[in-house]
Amino acid sequence: MTVSADLAGELTQLVGENGVETRPDVLHRLSRDFSWLSPILTRDLRPVTAAAGVRPASVAELVAVLGFAYQRGLAVTPRGAGTSNYGQSVPMVPGIVLDTTKLSGIHDIGKHDVVVEAGVTFADLENALAEHGREVAVMPSTVTSTVGGFLSGGNQGIGSIEFGSIWDGWVRELTVVGCVEDPAPVVVSGSSMNGHLHAYGTTGVIARARLLTAPKRDRTVLFAAFDSLAAATRAGRKLMDLPVPPRAIAIDDQAIWETFIPHDGHDGTVLLRAMLEVGTAEQGRTATVADGGRVTAIDDAAVRPMMSSVYNHSTLRAFRSDRGLAAVQIRGSAIVENEKEVRSTLPGSRIHLDGNAPRRFGKGYSGLLLSNWVDDATLENGIAALRAIGVVVVNPHTWLVGSHGGLEDYLAAAAAFDPRGLLNPGKLVPQCR
Ligand SMILES: Cc1cc2nc3c(=O)[nH]c(=O)nc-3n(C[C@H](O)[C@H](O)[C@H](O)COP(=O)(O)OP(=O)(O)OC[C@H]3O[C@@H](n4cnc5c(N)ncnc54)[C@H](O)[C@@H]3O)c2cc1C
Structure with a gap:
């Protein structure tokens, strides 16, 4: 056209x-x-x-x-x-x-929340909130991405140990505009937002959002090397219970972390990074050492780089040094309980984990299992094997809305906000496959 x-x-x-x-x-x-x-x-x-x-x-x-x-x-x-x-x-x-990038207004910075237009980036929002002693509650590691894009296409990230995922209450209200005969902004809140969050824009366009904010805190990054994934995840889990929860925790196999972090004394097969509130750093060090970690650095200057090297950035960074990789999203205690089997489900597997606490799962880890791409059957068999040993798997190789669940809510919202099926066609109903 x-x-x-x-x-x-x-x-x-x-x-x-x-x-x-x-x-x-x-x-x-x-x-x-x-x-x-x-x-x-x-x-x-x-x-x-x-x-x-x-x-x-x-x-x-x-x-x-x-x-x-x-x-x-x-x-x-x-x-x-x-x-x-x-x-x-x-x-x-x-x-x-x-x-939506010109919809960049930041309105109404209140004591506990903020109203933003959809095209505001998290980097800009974080800067604006800092002047008021506040910070973004949850944001993706793609800090230059937009609020509307994250609420429509992402789900959790930096801050999710304390505030969970997009469905867990820190999104207070959305203003949505439908592709309808006589459109007008509609304010939705509570469970009515389920049809619009993570909907890939198929159920209306988010014009504005009211988001909870958090008190601004000074942070540092603790690096600790471990000889096993089990010990690193145990230590990370204790860090999640610090009086001020870490803003992020990432645990990587060496094959992943060495693609973007200089060795600088980080030995060991597994590297844990924890973005801690500075006042909790020594408590964090003690907890980490108790689980066999060797604290290799506590570094304030590592905060910004860490923001852009967690969640899917591990895939991106590892992918840049090996274009032959594929990722699946994994979650749950079975990853560590059945670590050997997990590693054997796919060829050349390597693990990245992020600490977080979505309400429906509680404190724990989700992450990415990277492996050498062979073919569809190998990946599908690997996913089936992971599920068989209790790992929760989200297949990231589909463009269909509802692959994470919630399809009924999306279909109901689409009927009201997009009766002609004009919003992002092919994503909600697979007519384009
Ligand atoms: C390296 C890397 C790291 C990532 N890290 C994270 C992470 O930590 N956490 C996470 O959840 N995701 C992550 N993602 C996925 C993605 O970056 C985020 O979800 C990001 O916030 C999307 O924002 P965006 O502005 O780029 O949205 P876009 O990619 O532009 O859009 C995302 C979806 O939302 C729709 N959309 C955009 N704006 C609106 C609107 N105003 N109203 C309705 N629909 C809209 C689009 O049609 C599309 O379906 C990552 C991706 C990569 C490549």
Whole structure:
């Protein structure tokens, strides 16, 4: 689909000349994400380059664009920073990319929460909150990604030991706009948000969010080398109970950590990093040593680098040194209880774990099992074997909404907010497979 002069003109009337993007190279970039991390998505996902990009600069413009798309039957793929790794922000049907990055207002920084527009990045929000002695409660390791993109495509990250996942109460309220005949912002809260969180933009576009904030704390990073995953996870679990919970804990096999952390004395097969509140660092050291850890550094300067080297950044960093890897998302105590079997389920396996406490699982670890990519059957058999020994597995090699559960909520919300099926088509209902 190429955008006709008429269509570009009509979009310009809605959002102004600067709000319409028609340059082919930019449109191509706006139509891709990080799904290339998956060999299966790289092969099977059929991205379409959008005919036009539209950047509303206000909620009123967003409403106008969605009303226009509804009238014209135009497919709309919402987009923040485009860092999603399941193909969530890749259009599968010709139409427009709705780039939310100009919706960058930070409003109403209160004592305990903040109201932000969808295109605000976590890096900007963190800076703005710091001036008020507050910080973001939970953010992804992609700190330059947007609030709307995280709430629609991510689920947990830095801060999740204390505040859990996006479903655990720190998202107070969403303002959602549907692709309907006469759109208007709708405020949703409580369980009504279930149909919109992690929905890949298929059930309305998030215009604003009210998010809980946390007191700003000074932090440092404790590094500790261990000879076994079991000892490292035991120590990490104790750190999660410190009086001020760590903002992040990551545990990596050497084959992963050595791809992005200089050795600098970190010996041992497994490296634990814990982002601790400075006042708890010595308590953290004692707990770590008690479990056989060798504390190799406590370093304030490592806080920023750690933010961008946890969760899926371990995949990205390891992938950069070995393009032949594939990842599956894993969770649960069975990872360590059955470590030997876990490691034997897939060839060349290596483990990354993040400490977190989503409400439905409690304090523990989720992470990534990286392995050498062979073929679909090897991966599927590996996933089945992991499940058979009690590991919770989320398969990251699908672009379908609801693969993490909650499909009924999404379908109900889509019926109300997207009756013509124009929002990110192909993601909620697999018509494009
Ligand atoms: C290296 C790496 C590390 C990552 N780390 C984490 C992590 O720690 N935790 C985590 O949860 N995820 C992580 N992710 C996944 C992803 O980066 C995050 O979820 C990120 O917050 C997505 O934000 P974005 O602005 O890039 O969204 P995009 O990729 O632009 O969009 C994500 C999805 O949301 C939709 N969308 C975007 N904006 C809106 C809106 N306003 N309303 C409705 N729908 C919208 C899009 O259509 C798409 O389906 C990681 C990915 C990579 C590649």
